[in-house]
Amino acid sequence: MSGSIETVRLSGELEISRKREIRDAFTLPEGAAAVLVDLSEVTYADSTALTELLRFCVTAQRDRIPLAVVIRTRQFARLVQYAGLAGAFEIFEDRNDALAYLNERVNP
Amino acid sequence: MSGSIETVRLSGELEISRKREIRDAFTLPEGAAAVLVDLSEVTYADSTALTELLRFCVTAQRDRIPLAVVIRTRQFARLVQYAGLAGAFEIFEDRNDALAYLNERVNP
Amino acid sequence: MNVAPRLRLRCPAQSRSVAPIRHALRAFLEAIGFDGKCVDDVTTAAGEALANAVEHAYPSDAGPASYVELHARIARGKLAVDVSDRGSFIQRERLPGRGFGLRIIRAVTPQIRIDTANGTNVRMRFHLPKS
Amino acid sequence: MNVAPRLRLRCPAQSRSVAPIRHALRAFLEAIGFDGKCVDDVTTAAGEALANAVEHAYPSDAGPASYVELHARIARGKLAVDVSDRGSFIQRERLPGRGFGLRIIRAVTPQIRIDTANGTNVRMRFHLPKS
Numbered sequence: 001m002s003g004s005i006e007t008v009r010l011s012g013e014l015e016i017s018r019k020r021e022i023r024d025a026f027t028l029p030e031g032a033a034a035v036l037v038d039l040s041e042v043t044y045a046d047s048t049a050l051t052e053l054l055r056f057c058v059t060a061q062r063d064r065i066p067l068a069v070v071i072r073t074r075q076f077a078r079l080v081q082y083a084g085l086a087g088a089f090e091i092f093e094d095r096n097d098a099l100a101y102l103n104e105r106v107n108p
Numbered sequence: 109m110s111g112s113i114e115t116v117r118l119s120g121e122l123e124i125s126r127k128r129e130i131r132d133a134f135t136l137p138e139g140a141a142a143v144l145v146d147l148s149e150v151t152y153a154d155s156t157a158l159t160e161l162l163r164f165c166v167t168a169q170r171d172r173i174p175l176a177v178v179i180r181t182r183q184f185a186r187l188v189q190y191a192g193l194a195g196a197f198e199i200f201e202d203r204n205d206a207l208a209y210l211n212e213r214v215n216p
Numbered sequence: 217m218n219v220a221p222r223l224r225l226r227c228p229a230q231s232r233s234v235a236p237i238r239h240a241l242r243a244f245l246e247a248i249g250f251d252g253k254c255v256d257d258v259t260t261a262a263g264e265a266l267a268n269a270v271e272h273a274y275p276s277d278a279g280p281a282s283y284v285e286l287h288a289r290i291a292r293g294k295l296a297v298d299v300s301d302r303g304s305f306i307q308r309e310r311l312p313g314r315g316f317g318l319r320i321i322r323a324v325t326p327q328i329r330i331d332t333a334n335g336t337n338v339r340m341r342f343h344l345p346k347s
Numbered sequence: 348m349n350v351a352p353r354l355r356l357r358c359p360a361q362s363r364s365v366a367p368i369r370h371a372l373r374a375f376l377e378a379i380g381f382d383g384k385c386v387d388d389v390t391t392a393a394g395e396a397l398a399n400a401v402e403h404a405y406p407s408d409a410g411p412a413s414y415v416e417l418h419a420r421i422a423r424g425k426l427a428v429d430v431s432d433r434g435s436f437i438q439r440e441r442l443p444g445r446g447f448g449l450r451i452i453r454a455v456t457p458q459i460r461i462d463t464a465n466g467t468n469v470r471m472r473f474h475l476p477k478s
């Protein structure tokens with residue numbers, strides 16, 4: 001299998017008042033073979049963001065589309081731990097590491 | 109008269125907890141023929157900042173060194189009005205206008 | 217008279233209230249000397265409790281009497297943060313793939329009590345930072 | 348019971364308290380629907396009153412009992428913002444080149460009363476934004 005790696009990007013505070021926007025952003029891009037979820041510019045996240053991210057990951061998994069999440073903010077990284085979801089996503093601090101991970105899966 | 113235009117720059121919130129830093133920054137640079145006070149990146153200012161700025165302007169005036177102040181934040185611009193100091197400084201929104209003003213005075 | 221630092225905030229129970237209340241809490245914590253992870257953890261927990269009040273406490277057509285309140289203060293060597301509303305707590309089974317709010321609150325908060333007698337009152341107690 | 352939005356904040360009377368209190372006030376104002384110039388003006392006025400409390404109210408060696416308080420709320424169709432301390436108001440002649448704080452407060456605040464009976468209480472009243 002070979003194909004394009006698409007990026008979904010959100011920034012700022014991912015919280016309850018942006019629920020709809022977050023849900024809309026977390027949809028599989030047309031024709032994507034893999035998705036980089038770039039949340040490196042997120043400054044704060046709450047369980048609304050986590051719930052939507054999890055939903056997105058489950059959808060991608062069902063369609064066998066690999067997904068890598070970039071999280072740099074400590075608060076967000078801890079939130080994932082606190083929610084007990086550290087094993088639910090492939091999380092990277094570095095965008096290049098995330099891309100390398102996806103590349104391996106798209107062009108094995 | 110001919111000489112160099114030096115820049116004094118401060119950014120962020122200019123308020124009471126930074127009084128000493130503000131005062132230290134507002135000193136005439138060695139050998140300056142004119143001073144551009146670049147406050148374009150200031151996001152908030154209070155009367156502490158105004159008092160120090162006024163003190164700086166008075167010193168410069170005494171030494172006949174022309175001074176141009178760049179202020180872009182609306183809150184700061186209004187503060188100058190509220191304090192009744194609109195006539196006390198040469199204020200510009202645009203850095204290039206401020207430079208042009210100083211250039212005219214340094215190289216007439 | 218009690219002169220300990222204190223923040224008390226009451227806002228309409230709307231989702232757009234949550235971020236500002238969180239920002240106010242963060243500002244207060246910084247004013248009283250908290251930093252880094254402590255500030256993050258307390259605001260994370262409070263943010264979840266606030267989101268719950270806004271999302272679950274009131275029927276969706278609730279009027280101006282629907283509000284959410286945050287009360288933070290130092291008391292007995294702890295930071296006490298209470299988030300309360302005057303709605304009704306909705307008891308329910310945890311559904312898979314959601315219900316992370318209370319789990320997160322419990323993970324970060326050393327001491328917590330949830331009072332549901334009169335609306336919901338999430339009473340959180342945190343250690344003070346070592347100075 | 349009064350359910351109007353309300354912010355009450357008490358912090359140590361130190362200069363590093365002023366910015367966080369201001370940020371909290373800004374957050375509160377945004378939560379209740381103020382924006383732009385209104386938010387700027389109210390925080391500017393409150394910022395000056397807070398700076399005065401921190402700078403003038405207490406002797407420089409004042410202990411933990413020295414605090415400054417901000418109370419903001421909607422009452423009788425106005426935004427009421429009180430900034431108070433428990434120090435002593437220092438009456439003095441306005442010196443040239445300073446004393447801009449009270450001048451700025453007066454310029455932005457449609458209605459103001461300064462109570463100096465028991466510390467200093469700067470009571471400001473602002474119009475609500477037209478909606």
Ligand SMILES: Nc1ncnc2c1ncn2[C@@H]1O[C@H](COP(=O)(O)OP(=O)(O)O)[C@@H](O)[C@H]1O
Pocket residue numbers: 047264268269270271272273274301303304305306307308314315316317318319336
């Ligand atoms: N303030 C509240 N008012 C009413 N019900 C609440 C409140 N807080 C929590 N609950 C109930 O607890 C449940 C679990 O909350 P939580 O763990 O935050 O997950 P979620 O918000 O995703 O459902 C909610 O679905 C709701 O039924």
Ligand SMILES: Nc1ncnc2c1ncn2[C@@H]1O[C@H](COP(=O)(O)OP(=O)(O)O)[C@@H](O)[C@H]1O
Pocket residue numbers: 155395399400401402403404405432434435436437438439445446447448449450467
């Ligand atoms: N909270 C306060 N406690 C004691 N004195 C105060 C207080 N607020 C104002 N004052 C007095 O009023 C004077 C004028 O204040 P202001 O106009 O803000 O100018 P400045 O702070 O530059 O002196 C102060 O110098 C002080 O004597």
